[in-house]
Amino acid sequence: MLCDLSGMGLGGVPVFNEQISMALAARGHDVTLLTVTPVNDGHEGVKLHTVEPPKGQVEGRHWLEQQCATKRPTVFGLPDPNQQPFDLIIGHSRFSGPAAVAIRDSWYPNARVAHFLHTSPERLPFFKYVGDAGKATEKAARDSGIERVVMARVDVVVGVGPLLTDEAKRLAATNQQVPSAHELVPGTVIEPLVQHAQRQEGPLQLLGLGRAGDTLKGFEDAAQAVKLLNARGLAAHLTIRGAPKEDLARLQEELREHGGEHVTVLPFSTHRDALKNDIRQADALIMPSKHEGFGLVATEALGHGVPVLVNEDSGAARFLQDANRVPSQLGAPCVVPEPANPAHRIRAWAKAIRQLKEQLPQRTEDAAQLREILKSYSWEHAADSLVQASTTAPAPATGPGAPEQARATVQGPEGTVVQTTTQTIQTSQTIETTQATQTTQSTAPQSPLAKAAALTSRGRSTTGVTPQGTKGVGGPGQGPANAARPQPQQPPKPQGPSR
Incomplete structure (x- = not known):
């Protein structure tokens, strides 16, 4: 490596x-x-x-x-x-x-x-x-x-x-x-299943993990979506974990310009327990990136049984929408469609968050089922x-x-x-x-x-x-390196450890 x-x-x-x-x-x-x-x-x-x-x-x-x-x-x-x-x-x-x-x-x-x-x-x-x-x-x-x-x-x-x-x-x-x-x-690391007592009062607690100052992560859009929802009567709060300590005050101020008092920015943490606690305290994790190769934070949250919302232009969304791996009734609601007009992103995320809030008991049950599926996709x-x-x-x-x-x-x-x-x-x-x-x-x-x-x-x-x-995974080489080889539909597993 x-x-x-x-x-x-x-x-x-x-x-x-x-x-x-x-x-x-x-x-x-x-x-x-x-x-x-x-x-x-x-x-x-x-x-x-x-x-x-x-x-x-x-x-x-x-x-x-x-x-x-x-x-x-x-x-x-x-x-x-x-x-x-x-x-x-x-x-x-x-x-x-x-x-x-x-x-x-x-x-x-x-x-x-x-x-x-x-x-x-x-x-x-x-x-x-x-x-x-x-x-x-x-x-x-x-x-x-x-x-x-x-x-x-x-x-x-x-x-x-x-x-x-x-x-x-x-x-x-x-x-x-x-x-x-x-x-x-x-x-996905499977953690103890989160058992949230259904909140009767208080705002919907949303968590974002990633670089708070990176426009690619889309936190500005998410902050404005949360502000819009609060203005329309749905209480929601967004916590973003991902600011360098030296930039914490500045990023907090900038994101509050978008989301008002409904946004909190926390510093980066290298402590696994702190990040686990962030996830376990959240009602849902959101990944509003404009583009994401995969998005490990999504499956990390699902490993706890915490609901997620992910952007459509991401590898996590493609995985969740793959009916060969995930039943559509479980995966599809996790994906927020990317609007043709980027100016409509805020409304798209506000709509998705509102639906999540209205369906929270069911979405929490769905997340628990997704956690079970992800047991077959460990490291x-x-x-x-x-x-x-x-x-x-x-x-x-x-x-x-x-x-x-x-x-x-x-x-x-x-x-x-x-x-x-x-x-x-x-x-x-x-x-x-x-x-x-x-x-x-x-x-x-x-x-x-x-x-x-x-x-x-x-x-x-x-x-x-x-x-x-190859050494450690089979017998000695047989024939020239460029010899024609069959391509089986499911390749055989090599025997023994590799180096």
């Missing part, structure tokens, strides 16, 4: 990395984590290592890639490359994906690489930089370019939820080599599906029709892996983004990974590694 940061309170990717690494260890796998910033707590069962501290103002992700490409891993305490000790190397988007490919290509050529996609690199900037199309286009081109370079060198791309899996397929399809794709469902189940999908992935597809030929799998209940019917992947982009990508690629300085992207990695076949050749 490679991640520049890992652990609670450091952002979505660091939290995800900690949870999936601990789940892999809990399943008996030999898990090693390499970071830039030392890990202080958590990460039970995981071997922890760090690169040497960055010099100057170099970003952690770039420093990690540089160190992995140029320094012998034993310098960081990792095993001797001559022993080829790793079966699988895992990177996270542009944050550590380049480092994952660099350390494989330079030192551990027999390992497979799984590349997680955590955000939509071409869409996200246009939500974050509203009003600055030039900046958004430039960032979209730069970030998506990094993802494409990495995806051209990996064995499997892994989307965090259905929305990002579709995005990963689309990005990977633009390369000459198209790896397998796997849809992973981030795990350990996610770890099982990740190992199985990665170690049984065929060689990347090449040539005409490669996107349609590449294997696609999804995580089912209990960590099962099921092959899906591959559909044609849309690769069209806006003209502006395409032009910006070409301009960026032709003028931007290349990283060590980008320079090596077109070259065959040392000691590695460009057609991939056979599943049978």
